[in-house]
Amino acid sequence: MKQWIGIVVISAAFAILVWSGMKSNTMRSIPVSELRASDASGKPFIGQRLRVVGFVGKEPVRSVAEPSASGMIKVHHFMVEDKDKMVAVQYRDALPDTFRAGGPVQVDGVYTANGQMQADHVFTKCPSKYEAESNARMKKPENAPAKLTS
């Protein structure tokens, strides 16, 4: 009996730990197009922490020098697009190595009242190549001789 009480107490404490961790650290992940569509219905995401998903806009990143407590820093401004909709992002930290125009990107941060993402994390993909077979299929390479293999 004592053992069962112990198990119940431990399980309950564990469940509370997981539940509270989830409650305070889960954020909505939303494509740019849905975020923009939601603006039309009363801007429910203003002020919330969000993960915005899309593709880096075609315009070059605009980096503006700004003074900070520890020296001059660069604040990056760029667009994230998805299905002809876009959202402006402002980011003060280092952009990832694989960040490039048209590439997939995830931006974590707060959606501000002026319709901008104040980002604190920007993610792109790591280069592991375990991609879908269809993506890896070779298209006819340029300059390749049109020779059929055996």
Next chain:
Amino acid sequence: MLPSIGHLLLLLALSCAVYQIGVNVVAYRMPEARRRPLLSSGFNASLALWWLVCAASGLLIYLFLTDDFSVNYVWAHSAKAQPLGYKVSALWAGQSGSLLFWTLLLTGYCALISVSGKRHERGGDPLQVQLAPTASAVVAGISLLFLYLVCFVTNPFETNPVVAPDGTGMNPLLQNYWMQIHPPTLYLGYVGCSVPFAWAAAALLHRQFGKDWVALVRRWTLIPWLILGMGILMGGKWAYETLGWGGYWAWDPVENASLLPWLTGTAFLHSIMIQGRRGMLKNWNMVLVSLTFLLSIFGTFLTRSGVVSSVHSFAESNIGAYFLVFLAISLVFSFGLIIWRRDELSSEFGFESVLSREGAFMLNNWILLGSAFAVLWGTIYPALREAVDGTSVSVGPPYFNIVMVPLGLMLLALTGIGPLMAWRRTTPAALGRTLVVPLCAALVTAPLLYWLSAWHTGAATAFCLSVFVLAGIVLEFVKGTRARVSMTGERAPQAFANLLLRNRRRYGGYTVHLGIALLFAGFAGSSGFNIETEPITLKPGETMRVGEYTLRFEQLVRPSPMPPEKKDEINAEVAVFLMPPEKITPQTQPMTILRPHIDIFNTSNAPEETQSGDDIQSARRPAIMSNLANDLYLALIEADEKAGTASIKAYLNPLVMWIWISTILFIAGTIIAVWPDRRAALAREHRDDAPAKPVRSAPPVARSKEKTR
């Protein structure tokens, strides 16, 4: 021609695996006297299976080395100019090749089990002789999935409709020496999770759950467990050394997938000791070993199916469904066997007291299992939520930190308390006496920490508990050595060495625990007291501060000559001083010059004039000044050659080196624990020489249940 031979070898391997399983199933159902020829044929099939997969893998490597771009996989992951080492490691750089590599390791384990059984036929462990054919058949059964995938779903020998003059090459970001070490190590450990499961399934089928099986399965679990742990740590080191974000663990689904079976495997390694010592928890151990295997398959499903979003680009692929079906079959097989043998898996004794080593190990099991569940839940929650109500959510690292930090601290406390408790029961007074020295050491640490550094409650708790574990273990070593000195008259160093050799399992375990204490201290230091600056733009001669260090940017330079694999490389020379900037004069010599740099690679083989921006890939490579106290970690974020400025981000990460040093203790402890004990072998030989004690399908274990209080 060669690609067709490769595919044929895989098809033959698939047939061989089916034959191996079939022969062993028939042998299992036959009377023992008539089994021998079938078992012998099964043994040969295990070896043939491995050789066939070896030949197929060797052929694929040959195709890489000869730049045969008619093969799609070679074209997609290699190029003429790719260095030799990366051509070989391209074997596991993509989906189908990595599945072939997985098959190679799995069939290697299958052959190893068969050979171990054969080797023990001449005066060795009769249990191993009895179980090895069945265990190898189980591993061959698992390899069926992978062989089917590489034969029919994602064939690494598939050819292209046209032959390109050159391949696209391995992604330059992967061209790092860790690519040659980390994935094979991680795979070896991850695939190795199948091995203890196979021995467990064989034990269930042959009704062998005695001490000999415990010793056997423990040995076969410890090695994959160690390798998996090393693989995980290596992944962290790779990320830390090359990615330039200053961290080593990001709670990414791919990282989590590797951690899950390690956690349940650790729980199994602890609870199996209770089974060996007191004949308890047989059911539970079977569940744990099955869970470890199932989680390795589930982790692969998660990372290869595209179900969860990861920074590793394991995009959606069509192999997820196969893993899911296989997972369901494995679940039914493993839990079906456990339910089938439930009567024989009853405990021989019950728990006598919570204040006992069994109690501590049980709590340790619950926490490890809870940790695995918490990690799994955080990883799959976004997918579950989307499936349930269509809402897409993300669970970030803070969730994992909030949940895992208290669980980790509890585990650390138990690491210190558990080994000091007696089996069966300990009185609170006796426990108090044993713990007084470690507790005092831990309590002294707290004010010391407060005096030495800024206060961080979580990190300080981890430090105190690490000292608690350390003190407990040192005390055990001292007590044991003293006892030997007084009993045998040996000198202290000799007594210490003999102490380790005479009870390898125990002191090997303590050495691993020392590694755990060091690992947690490293985690605490690097996460509780780390300092990170923003990327600061500096002109030559300008300085920035991180902690006590002053960094002075000197200039941007290019290496001469440029390494052939790179298009370009820009280094920022940064002088490091351990003093405030106002004290630095032109004559002051820096401690060192660090050179964080940006590598620039071509990702296309097209002529340079036709390349676009997409064909250029840049990679930040940090420079690290590492010592036992802290790592000064610099990343060059941007270099503006026109203006001569560099944007530099600095991190000061305390005690990171302790994390890497803990690996040495893990390896040393595991080797000590797993090293064959000649005395045990001799004892077994004596026992086998005794008349009438054959090991065969044993009757159900007699249940001599002690009354629990």
